[in-house]
Amino acid sequence: MRLIYLPAILTKRLGYFEQQGLDVDVVTEPAGVNAEDELIAGAVQGVVGFYDHTIDLQSKGTDVESLVQFASAPGEVELVSSARAADIKSPADFKGQSIGVTGLGSSTDFLTRYLTQKFGLQRDDYRLLPVDAGKTFIDAMRHRRIVAGMTTDPTASELLSSDQAKVLIDLRTEASTREALGGIYPAGCLYMRAAWVDAHPDEARKLTHAFVKTLRYIHTHSAEQIVDQLPRSYYEKRKALYVAAFKAFQPTFSVDGRMPDSGPRTVLAILSAIDPSVQATDVDLSKTYTTAFLDTPGGK
Known part of the structure; x- marks a missing residue:
């Protein structure tokens, strides 16, 4: 489980959904774009994914909104294979290379395209290869299917600790993200279709309060205590590495689930820079997130 999405399974394991009277299934998808597709198809009611999908979907005619914000940084890191670190010093050196992302249309795709553009490359100067995360990402880099790629912890920490990769751009802290x-x-x-939220305000409020309770738990317990709540399959034989990675990212989690004031404008500017459809759409940021349920009492 990628650390950035840990509040989903942690809320389930702590019993906070049940405390709110909710019966919630947590279903794992390899990339955010897959979960987005499931939401549009009506197979799921909510997605734990990146906020940028709310803007992307609105530009395509589908209104979704974030109900509770987990973190103020992506938790992503652009890695380069150690075997190529001598000649790839920045995204400017990606020309002619295969670069890994979790999925095409995912947030790693969005951010990689923005960073390469920022460093002077055009979209056809390099190839984006969807390699998911975890073992598939590691294998892609190990077997040189990709020379670099964007991923999250614990995948990034595993590659770095084994000296198979080096950091090019770190988006795991608020300062480095800025x-x-x-x-x-x-x-x-947590984002959901606006129509579903409007039709189910009580469930939306309960979901919001359950997740906020988890965010408070994250800030009042040690990394070791939090990881102990997770299924062993999440870290297998790498518990110490998982704990260390979580401890580093722990301060970046929100304490109250609120959207940072300047955050939506930054995300819109980045998506507009890489996607003509977003640039051409009059995106209403006020419809991409809501604090209504954060401000509504009644959470248990």
């Missing part, structure tokens, strides 16, 4: 992207980039969140 430096790379020009502002805060709100990332992980």
